[in-house]
Amino acid sequence: MTTVTHLECSVCGKQRDQGKAHNLCECGGPLLVRYDLNKARQSWNRDSIANGPCTMWRYAPVLPVSKPAAITSLGEGLTPLVETRRLGQRIGADGLWVKDEGVNPTGSFKARGLSCAISMCVELGIGKVAIPSAGNAASAMAAYAAAAGIEAHIFMPRDVPQANFIECKAFGAKVTLVDGLISDCGKMVAARKDAEGWFDVSTLKEPYRIEGKKTMGYEVAEQFQWKLPDVIFYPSGGGVGLIGMWKAFEEMEALGWIGSKRPKMIAVQSTGCAPMVRAFEEGKTHSEFWENAETIASGLRVPKALGDFLVLSAVRASGGTAIAVTDEEMLDAGIELASIEGIFAAPEGSACVAALKKLLASGFLKRDERIVIYNTGSGLKYLEAYSVRFPRVAANEQDKLGGLITPR
Numbered sequence: 130m131t132t133v134t135h136l137e138c139s140v141c142g143k144q145r146d147q148g149k150a151h152n153l154c155e156c157g158g159p160l161l162v163r164y165d166l167n168k169a170r171q172s173w174n175r176d177s178i179a180n181g182p183c184t185m186w187r188y189a190p191v192l193p194v195s196k197p198a199a200i201t202s203l204g205e206g207l208t209p210l211v212e213t214r215r216l217g218q219r220i221g222a223d224g225l226w227v228k229d230e231g232v233n234p235t236g237s238f239k240a241r242g243l244s245c246a247i248s249m250c251v252e253l254g255i256g257k258v259a260i261p262s263a264g265n266a267a268s269a270m271a272a273y274a275a276a277a278g279i280e281a282h283i284f285m286p287r288d289v290p291q292a293n294f295i296e297c298k299a300f301g302a303k304v305t306l307v308d309g310l311i312s313d314c315g316k317m318v319a320a321r322k323d324a325e326g327w328f329d330v331s332t333l334k335e336p337y338r339i340e341g342k343k344t345m346g347y348e349v350a351e352q353f354q355w356k357l358p359d360v361i362f363y364p365s366g367g368g369v370g371l372i373g374m375w376k377a378f379e380e381m382e383a384l385g386w387i388g389s390k391r392p393k394m395i396a397v398q399s400t401g402c403a404p405m406v407r408a409f410e411e412g413k414t415h416s417e418f419w420e421n422a423e424t425i426a427s428g429l430r431v432p433k434a435l436g437d438f439l440v441l442s443a444v445r446a447s448g449g450t451a452i453a454v455t456d457e458e459m460l461d462a463g464i465e466l467a468s469i470e471g472i473f474a475a476p477e478g479s480a481c482v483a484a485l486k487k488l489l490a491s492g493f494l495k496r497d498e499r500i501v502i503y504n505t506g507s508g509l510k511y512l513e514a515y516s517v518r519f520p521r522v523a524a525n526e527q528d529k530l531g532g533l534i535t536p537r
């Protein structure tokens with residue numbers, strides 16, 4: 130089982146005991162989970178992983194849960210890595226894959242983080258959780274909380290995709306729709322959590338969601354026979370998936386499973402909310418709050434991320450870049466991917482396809498690089514966004530056209 134040792138602040142380095150509920154360090158820095166990787170190395174090797182469960186829990190020695198009974202799993206992880214040859218040929222990339230996170234429980238990669246976080250809540254005896262969310266994290270938390278018998282309180286923007294709202298309600302969560310963005314939702318959770326006895330499961334404010342997300346990095350290595358790709362495209366809202374994968378690569382190197390070479394990490398955002406792209410271009414270590422954030426990619430509508438400095442430092446260290454695309458480009462790319470590869474991606478995943486085209490055209494990427502795009506969610510969760518491209522005349526309107534109300 131787990132080889133967890135302690136938690137460590139990502140800013141000041143202060144250590145804390147594992148086995149207690151923690152949010153941020155007193156310096157304001159996010160806490161990261163540390164493991165005894167030497168011990169893991171002795172008792173576990175990469176060839177034995179295939180004998181583990183067909184979920185992200187096959188990496189249990191580098192996940193924080195110590196009591197197996199606490200694991201709350203709905204089958205998350207071990208998602209397909211689909212080689213997309215037809216798209217690659219069309220856009221000039223010889224080796225192109227899509228890691229399809231849309232097939233996770235609740236239709237997004239958020240299942241990984243919330244499976245891990247809710248499992249830790251079970252282990253630590255936490256009975257009430259609260260989350261500010263751009264949408265998909267809320268759906269995932271509501272599902273895992275339901276599976277664990279934990280009370281879930283959701284705060285999300287009033288205009289989240291309908292799928293997110295309906296899922297949360299169906300899973301029995303208490304839903305508050307907020308006239309604002311995830312940042313406003315975060316303030317509401319922070320203001321009420323002590324009085325209500327809620328554990329705050331905001332991403333990076335609790336240390337375990339990132340641990341679930343990092344398994345996207347372990348998996349891509351396993352699926353490529355422990356040779357990392359040259360380039361990874363990741364749609365970055367909070368950017369925690371990217372930070373998580375970067376952490377996974379460090380851990381795998383310490384385990385002796387991979388060398389020191391890293392993929393170029395490409396953080397993709399929307400032109401309607403691109404705080405990290407702006408900070409990257411200006412050479413800054415931290416981003417600034419993005420005013421009036423607006424995009425159909427609801428998961429990218431994060432005006433200021435707590436872990437921005439970790440994303441920016443990983444992107445720079447990797448020799449990657451940060452790039453923004455428009456909503457129109459996302460829809461075009463999403464429909465292109467769907468129509469020639471059979472993968473119906475969330476606009477966040479589609480944004481990566483649009484960004485890839487730009488970086489191939491500019492020469493930043495070469496056609497012989499091995500490129501992986503993370504499609505972080507299913508297009509099925511974004512029917513309102515895609516329906517703009519496929520309008521249907523309402524049935525009752527068509528009936529009126531002929532002046533007759535008859536079956537057609």
Ligand SMILES: Cc1ncc(COP(=O)(O)O)c(C=O)c1O
Binds near residue numbers: 237265365367369
């Ligand atoms: C589909 C989708 N993709 C990407 C993201 C961004 O996630 P991260 O915090 O890892 O940047 C989200 C977050 O809500 C999302 O729902």
Ligand SMILES: [Zn+2]
Binds near residue numbers: 138141
């Ligand atoms: Zn600290």
